[in-house]
Amino acid sequence: QPSQLPLCNSPVSSLCVTLKCLPLYNGSVSSLNITLHWHPLYNGSVSSLNITLHWPPLYNSPVSSFCITLQSALCITAQWGAFVHEFSGSLCTTGVPNYRKIPYSENTRPGTVTSTFGLVKPEVNFIVTSQSNYTTSPVNNSYCRDVQDRLLTVSLKKRYSEDYYIQTVNDLQNCTWHKRPEERSKFRLDLSSCCNGVKNFIVSQNNTSVGINITYEVESKKRILITEEIYRMLPKSQPFDGTPFKQCAVVGNGGILANSGCGVEIDQSDFVFRCNLPPTSGNVSVDVGNKTNLVTVNPSIISQKYRKLNKVKNVFLKYVSNYGNSLLLLPAFSYSSNTAISFEVHRVLEKNQAKQKAVFFHPNYLKNLAKFWKGKGVRAYRLSTGLMITSAAMELCEEVILYGFWPFSKDLEGKPISHHYYDNMLPKPGFHAMPKEFYQVLQLHHKGVLRLQIGKCEKR
Known part of the structure; x- marks a missing residue:
């Protein structure tokens, strides 16, 4: 004016x-x-x-x-x-x-x-x-x-089309993003009160002990006894020296990352989270970067792609070497069927003196996190890995930028894109509440709690 x-x-x-x-x-x-x-x-x-x-x-x-x-x-x-x-x-x-x-x-x-x-x-x-x-x-x-009012009046009980969400993102793109420390602190306090990811994100020797029984995250009727052998696998404390990190990148695998040119910006972050062993080497590094500090591992990938590490250990070790000195985070205590595979990943990395270290989600942290998001309207069989990692990053980092968070089949211009930047494999229907999760991310973006990067990154 x-x-x-x-x-x-x-x-x-x-x-x-x-x-x-x-x-x-x-x-x-x-x-x-x-x-x-x-x-x-x-x-x-x-x-x-x-x-x-x-x-x-x-x-x-x-x-x-x-x-x-x-x-x-x-x-x-x-x-x-x-x-x-x-x-x-x-x-x-x-x-x-x-x-x-x-x-x-x-x-x-x-x-x-x-x-x-x-x-x-x-x-x-x-x-x-x-x-x-x-x-x-x-x-x-x-x-x-007006855009904010529209976001606040969205009912999570209703189903909205892809076009509705794409329209909303386009509208938000017209509004200059500003970080709001007071909103950021308030949200972080809520998360900490509920889940305390700083102390409980990962199972460690300082939040569990030998002889106790841990209840599985999803299979709540099943428990596992923490033996001396399991206890020795665990880090002495939460393996995040230097927290809170100044700026973190949480890199999803959405097809929206293809041709984004975000690699340099991602690699400039102090800490980079990735999900489900995505490719980072070769041509894709221009869009997704190379730097990795923590990457989640879905046990199904180990079972299907690496045959539970039977006879293809070297293939697995060569692939994960692309992640440098990173943490490989596995849900060993979410389902009982995940436990043996997760422990085998830990054993293989340790035996071969790999630079990567295997760590495990704490099931209590994930259960509390599910309750936290359920209270905000996210009701699904299980939270997506992306939302889990974003939540942890909000406690571990001063600033959080999300890349590749895009659960839709079209980009901002309505052009078809693949589900992932490296393939078009779709998730199981109804397993995750992706649109509702994305709505929550939009809310946090608009409030200045985190920044959602959509589309091409600027050259800096």
């Missing part, structure tokens, strides 16, 4: 502003809101304002609008192409109204708004370009409040 008071007793009063806005390229929403406080000089001989608005509506965009409000306007005329429309006080359009239906092209004459208070007409130019950059797109605060 640029404003300027004219000089007292000045014979000329004028305002000159250049405003560059960056609406989403091929986005579903493109809008511009301008409010000018224009005070013609009291008893001045000349006081004038001329606005030329260059507003290219986005091609194929269902909404492309501008809204101009002028205070102290005496007579205002708006011209779009060959059409003239008089208005008083403000002019707002949605798309190109019926009486201004002009095909967009580079040769289309821009709309002009002229308000004359005197003899001289200095200009105020508003230049709008169609180029995507969500972190710098200035949008009216009321617009972002």
Whole structure:
């Protein structure tokens, strides 16, 4: 809202502003809101304002609008192409109204708004370009409040289409993201009170002891006795020296990461979490980076791809060597069927003096975490690995950025994409509540608790 008071007793009063806005390229929403406080000089001989608005509506965009409000306007005329429309006080359009239906092209004459208070007409130019950059797109605060209101009124009892979520993300992309330390601290306190991931994220010698029985996370009627042998497998304490980390990246495996160019940005993080042994070497590193500090391991991958480590140990060891000095996190105590495979991974890594170390989710942490998210409306057979890791990162890190969190079959422009950046294998239907989880992530993004990176990363 640029404003300027004219000089007292000045014979000329004028305002000159250049405003560059960056609406989403091929986005579903493109809008511009301008409010000018224009005070013609009291008893001045000349006081004038001329606005030329260059507003290219986005091609194929269902909404492309501008809204101009002028205070102290005496007579205002708006011209779009060959059409003239008089208005008083403000002019707002949605798309190109019926009486201004002009095909967009580079040769289309821009709309002009002229308000004359005197003899001289200095200009105020508003230049709008169609180029995507969500972190710098200035949008009216009321617009972002509308987006927030829509997020707050979403019912998690209803099912929403992919298009609804994609539309919502496009809307959020128009609002500049700001981290909000007070919201971040509040959410972190709630998580800590419930789950205390700093002390209980991983089973360690300081949160369990020999001779106790641990109840499995999902199979609540089954228990496992912590023997001396199992106890020796456990780290002495939580293996996260230096916490809280300043900035963490939680890298999901969504197809949205393909061609994102986010690799450099991810690798600049202080701590990088990954899920389910994803590929990071070769051409994909440009998009997903190489750095890994912790990566989860689904025991089913060990069973299916590495035949429970029978006769293919070297293949497994060579693959995980790409993760450097990382922690391999396994759900050894979620299902009883996971235990032997998880212990075998630990044994193979230790016996072969691998740089990677196997650690295990604490089942009590995961059970408490499920209750925490259930209280927020996420009801599923089990939380996704991505949400588990994001939750832990929120306690272990000062700032959290999510990459590759995109459970949809289309990108922001509606183009089909694969489920993962490396394959198109879909999850079991109904096993995870992906849309509801994604909604929670959107909420946290909008509140400034974490940042959700969607689309291409900027070169820094």
